[in-house]
Amino acid sequence: MLAQELADLGAADIKPTAGGVAFAGPLTLCYRVNLESRIASRVLLRIAEGSYRDEQDVYDAAHAIRWQDWFTPQQRIKVKVSAHHCPLKSLDFVTLRVKDAVCDRFQYARGRRPSVDTHAPDMLIAVYLDSTQCTFYLDTSGEPLFKRGWRKSAGEAPIRENLAAGILRLANWTPDTLLYDPMCGSGTFVVEAALMARRVAPGIGRRFAFEKLLSYDPRPAEALRVELKEREIDGTPGLIHAADHSATALTSIGANLTIAGCSELVTLRQGDARQLLAPAETGLLVTNPPYGQRMGDSESLKAFYPQFGDHLKKHFCNWTVQIFTADMKLPGQLRLAPSRRVPLFNGAIECRLFEFRMVTGSPRKKRADGR
Numbered sequence: 370m371l372a373q374e375l376a377d378l379g380a381a382d383i384k385p386t387a388g389g390v391a392f393a394g395p396l397t398l399c400y401r402v403n404l405e406s407r408i409a410s411r412v413l414l415r416i417a418e419g420s421y422r423d424e425q426d427v428y429d430a431a432h433a434i435r436w437q438d439w440f441t442p443q444q445r446i447k448v449k450v451s452a453h454h455c456p457l458k459s460l461d462f463v464t465l466r467v468k469d470a471v472c473d474r475f476q477y478a479r480g481r482r483p484s485v486d487t488h489a490p491d492m493l494i495a496v497y498l499d500s501t502q503c504t505f506y507l508d509t510s511g512e513p514l515f516k517r518g519w520r521k522s523a524g525e526a527p528i529r530e531n532l533a534a535g536i537l538r539l540a541n542w543t544p545d546t547l548l549y550d551p552m553c554g555s556g557t558f559v560v561e562a563a564l565m566a567r568r569v570a571p572g573i574g575r576r577f578a579f580e581k582l583l584s585y586d587p588r589p590a591e592a593l594r595v596e597l598k599e600r601e602i603d604g605t606p607g608l609i610h611a612a613d614h615s616a617t618a619l620t621s622i623g624a625n626l627t628i629a630g631c632s633e634l635v636t637l638r639q640g641d642a643r644q645l646l647a648p649a650e651t652g653l654l655v656t657n658p659p660y661g662q663r664m665g666d667s668e669s670l671k672a673f674y675p676q677f678g679d680h681l682k683k684h685f686c687n688w689t690v691q692i693f694t695a696d697m698k699l700p701g702q703l704r705l706a707p708s709r710r711v712p713l714f715n716g717a718i719e720c721r722l723f724e725f726r727m728v729t730g731s732p733r734k735k736r737a738d739g740r
């Protein structure tokens with residue numbers, strides 16, 4: 370999904386890698402991806418790479434980089450090392466050596482060492498080690514990109530904004546299709562959908578670490594912000610619907626929609642997902658129901674799912690239903706056969722996005738005993 374999104378934003382040399390997507394382009398594209406990507410968590414700028422066998426090689430590779438061309442020693446740094454198949458014993462020690470190399474290089478070039486701030490650094494230096502290569506990146510995002518600025522109220526077990534946006538894209542949702550989340554919680558799916566409908570760039574209301582780079586040119590960045598603002602539209606009311614049985618969830622989604630500037634676009638109802646009728650004859654239902662591991666009581670959920678499944682069969686003919694859950698047994702509990710299952714991770718938790726195509730006489734999941 371991210372590779373497709375990057376292609377839409379004008380990236381070149383797009384290569385999906387483990388846990389990310391590599392791409393190429395001018396620095397202005399880096400600004401654009403930070404402002405416009407709904408799916409990425411952060412954008413790292415690759416500045417150097419080298420081969421290594423021991424910690425000293427990593428130190429030397431880091432020391433060879435002209436850090437003074439990227440930022441100043443007045444800026445506070447943090448080094449974050451991640452590794453895959455790395456033969457070195459301690460990543461903490463590698464982190465320390467890279468920090469030393471950056472400071473030593475600044476001392477040599479500018480007569481002053483940057484200080485370290487692990488909580489709110491100006492510059493995050495990300496180092497990735499595989500079995501033989503070390504690669505150095507500067508984080509151009511700062512706060513992760515899922516922090517758009519609209520979430521003031523979290524509710525129970527919210528999913529991340531970029532995960533919700535990726536799921537909407539996986540579900541092929543477009544703003545001219547009716548969308549309904551019957552267990553909306555703080556409203557992540559519908560707020561993200563409403564922002565897409567209004568063509569609001571997800572990062573328009575926030576700042577980024579690239580603004581602290583010496584190479585930062587405010588003119589194209591400001592021109593980009595103006596272009597993105599001019600692209601915004603009002604959107605069509607009546608197409609996005611959300612509900613939850615909890616009054617607290619409705620207060621939370623209401624507050625979030627107000628901050629996002631999308632209250633007009635989302636119709637809210639309070640009620641039980643097993644009783645509320647479909648808001649239209651056809652549409653896309655996307656939801657992230659309660660799950661025993663994180664919330665809710667698994668006994669009451671056992672009764673909930675078959676009832677919710679029956680309700681879908683009865684009242685949601687001609688709808689496509691996408692359910693995001695960590696519960697691999699959910700289709701069996703709903704007594705519905707999925708037409709697609711996409712593995713996804715919610716943080717460290719392995720999840721599935723199950724798709725069910727509701728048609729009249731929707732195929733009931735066959736029981737093992739054949740009845």
Ligand SMILES: C[S@@+](CC[C@H](N)C(=O)[O-])C[C@H]1O[C@@H](n2cnc3c(N)ncnc32)[C@H](O)[C@@H]1O
Nearest residue numbers: 527528552554555556557614615641642657659
């Ligand atoms: C995992 S949370 C959804 C989180 C949401 N996706 C978000 O990002 O904030 C599940 C939600 O289902 C709601 N819920 C649980 N049982 C329900 C029911 N029977 N009818 C309607 N809502 C229900 C809970 O109140 C909770 O807000």
